Amino acid sequence: MASRGLLNLAQATEAALIIAAQAKDQAAFGELVKRRQGWARSLLRRMCQSHAEADDLAQDAFVKAWERLRDLETPAAFPGWFRRIAVTTFLMAKRRQKAVFEEIDDASPIASEESTPEAAAGAKIDLEKALARLSDAERLCVTLNHGEGLSHAEIVEITGLPLGTVKSHVLRGTDKLRRLLEPAT
Amino acid sequence: MSDFNALLKSSFAEIEEPIDAGFTVNVSHGVARVERAAKVRSWTQTVGVMAGAAATAWGLYSVVGVFAPDLIAAGSLEAARLQNAISNGPQLSAAAETAGVGLMQSIGLGMTQILLATGALVGGAVAYRAAQD
Numbered sequence: 122m123a124s125r126g127l128l129n130l131a132q133a134t135e136a137a138l139i140i141a142a143q144a145k146d147q148a149a150f151g152e153l154v155k156r157r158q159g160w161a162r163s164l165l166r167r168m169c170q171s172h173a174e175a176d177d178l179a180q181d182a183f184v185k186a187w188e189r190l191r192d193l194e195t196p197a198a199f200p201g202w203f204r205r206i207a208v209t210t211f212l213m214a215k216r217r218q219k220a221v222f223e224e225i226d227d228a229s230p231i232a233s234e235e236s237t238p239e240a241a242a243g244a245k246i247d248l249e250k251a252l253a254r255l256s257d258a259e260r261l262c263v264t265l266n267h268g269e270g271l272s273h274a275e276i277v278e279i280t281g282l283p284l285g286t287v288k289s290h291v292l293r294g295t296d297k298l299r300r301l302l303e304p305a306t
Numbered sequence: 307m308s309d310f311n312a313l314l315k316s317s318f319a320e321i322e323e324p325i326d327a328g329f330t331v332n333v334s335h336g337v338a339r340v341e342r343a344a345k346v347r348s349w350t351q352t353v354g355v356m357a358g359a360a361a362t363a364w365g366l367y368s369v370v371g372v373f374a375p376d377l378i379a380a381g382s383l384e385a386a387r388l389q390n391a392i393s394n395g396p397q398l399s400a401a402a403e404t405a406g407v408g409l410m411q412s413i414g415l416g417m418t419q420i421l422l423a424t425g426a427l428v429g430g431a432v433a434y435r436a437a438q439d
Contacts, residue, residue, distance in 0.1 A: 147337055155330045158322030166324070175327065184336045248317045267311065268318035299310050 129243045143190050150190070160200075161207060163296050167264040168211050170253045176213055182207040200264035204269065208261070209278050215257050251301040257283070276300030351437030358430020365423030372419065 130138070130152040138156075157270035162184065165175035185206050193202050252260050261280065265271045271279070276287045 145341075147334065147341070149338075150337060151330060151334045154333045156325065158326060158329050158333070162329065163321060167318070167321070172324075180329070180333050180336055183333045187337045188340060248314075250320065264318070267314045270315075270419045274416055295311065295314065298314060302313075305312065 135199065139190070139193065139196040139199055142187070143193070151185055158183075161203065164204065164264070164269065165207055165211060167249070167252055167268055168257075168261050173215075178210050179207065182210040185210065205279050211261065212242075212280065237242070243299070247302060248298075249299050254301060255294050255297055256290075258286075259290045259297065262287050262290035263294035263298065267295070323339060347437050354433025354437060355430055358426050358433065361426030362423050362430070365419050365426055369420040369423065 132149060133141075133152065135153065135156065137291070138149045138153045142153055146242065158179070162176055162179045165182070166172050166178045169175040169178065182203070186203055189206070193199060231258070252264070262276055262282075265276045265279065266273070273284060273287050273291065276282070276291075277284050282290075
């Protein structure tokens with residue numbers, strides 16, 4: 122570990138870093154975290170209402186990933202494998218807070234502009250604000266569906282929620298976002 | 307709705323990823339803590355297993371120390387009785403019964419050591435299981 126230069130780590134492929142980390146190379150895992158932290162924290166920030174909470178969960182998820190890295194069969198599967206850990210970490214935290222099925226029905230529009238390209242740009246900016254007004258379950262399903270591009274079946278597999286519930290959360294969450302982001306016509 | 311879905315997807319894609327700002331260092335510290343805890347667990351497990359093994363060995367030694375003379379005596383007596391039965395007929399059955407009573411008394415006396423050894427084994431197993439968890 123100590124013999125490997127920083128330059129080599131920086132140049133190493135993600136697969137090589139994962140293989141080295143599986144052999145308990147903490148420096149290689151550190152480099153992997155460095156490369157993936159943006160994506161992981163961004164994913165969890167969309168699911169959580171608070172950035173601080175999301176970062177704490179992302180840290181927990183990376184530590185769990187370190188502990189379970191030997192279970193990862195192929196380095197190519199790392200993104201999906203880690204996403205599952207992140208989602209599980211989020212769900213466990215929410216279950217501890219007993220807040221998974223908390224509903225927020227306030228869907229008054231955030232954007233006040235007319236339906237113009239500028240309004241669309243405003244909608245992009247306000248997405249995080251709008252997401253914060255969904256329930257935890259809706260935000261999770263919408264983020265995985267629209268943000269991560271997962272199908273309903275894949276969301277079922279990751280979250281353990283029933284298919285009908287996932288479909289309902291995605292539909293209701295998307296509809297709420299539409300009402301929040303698009304000005305009333 | 308489909309236009310909005312497309313807008314939503316592009317909006318998700320355009321959310322900027324947060325800068326590191328010490329996050330990687332925090333994770334590295336977390337990983338180091340986990341590794342230290344694993345080492346402590348490993349040491350606890352090793353010490354627990356060694357203590358259990360030592361207690362078991364001591365218990366077995368005590369049991370063997372109590373039983374061995376009686377077992378040897380009973381075995382010798384049985385051998386002598388067998389030899390006598392072959393040569394002179396059954397004369398030593400009363401003596402063999404006496405030896406049997408002595409053996410039961412020894413088992414009674416050795417029960418403490420048996421319980422101690424069992425307790426040590428169970429303790430070792432519990433310590434091992436706890437370390438595994």
